[in-house]
Amino acid sequence: MSRAKPVLMICLTVGWFATAGPFALAQSAPPPAQDGLLKSGPPTWDANRDGIFTCDEWKGFADRIFTLADRNRDGKLDKTEFATVQKADAALADADFGYFDENQDGKIARKEFVDKPSAFIVRFDRDGDCRVTGDEIRATTAPKGPQGPAERPRDRFH
Template sequence: MNRFSAAMTAVAAAALLTACASNDSKTAAPAAAAKTEAKGPATPVGGHGHNAFIGGYDANRDGVVTREEYDTLRKQRFVAADTNKDGWLSEAEYVAEFEGRLKAQYAAAGKKPDQQYEGSIKQAHVRFHILDTNKDGKLSIEEEIDIANKTFKNADRNGDGVVNAADMAGQ
């Protein structure tokens, strides 16, 4: 895998990890409830804590997020967000990608955008500025990789290389 491919993989993971790093597990359904025959994350947008992390990154819905699943999904999101294909995300691109997933989640639930939706969009703008660590107005591959690594490590509390129910032990 070349540096660009590796970087793109990591970039895709970073932007959303920050949103999932909190310890509040009440904001998403338990992973067991999300396990179905369908493919792809059960909870595509938002939420904090362990269950939201699993819901947002468990592509095969087996209750376990491997680093490969996590990196693959983050890469897909980064590439999708980079609409002008310049290799980095502007704030507008970052927020538009997030908003697209949020709209889909609301539509799937039969909900219309509300105050919580608006708050999530505002938070996406704040998150962009946190992720843009060198403050150049661009979310680079390197910045994405950095936050992806930190977020996965924080979620994998027992250090076994996957995020699952065992990471909740002792809470």
């Protein structure tokens, strides 16, 4: 009987490490970094579904959203109508009224809304051609590796 207790304790300890150990390691590892503009996946406004997001596609999408939100059809959005914009697409959920209201008159005109650049295109369009490709997204979100030395090592004998 006295011999069974240590064996049981060893089995319990090994069992605990076998089950809890990997869980503890998984919990301590930081989650992979994710760009906030991609938290809902790629944008839904890729009109032709080719995986390339263009300024023209954004403007068409913004125009449709504006029309949907402008309930009284006066050509301007007030703050209550703007709530519809925020609910229309996950990419606009955190949109700020003041960002679009350029002249700060308390209303957003269609031109103010549609002509405002997409935060997505501003963030990912690396070559400035008003088109965001998958390569540009990958290049922007790729983890940055360790940087090399700040300067080239010098030869001690020269």
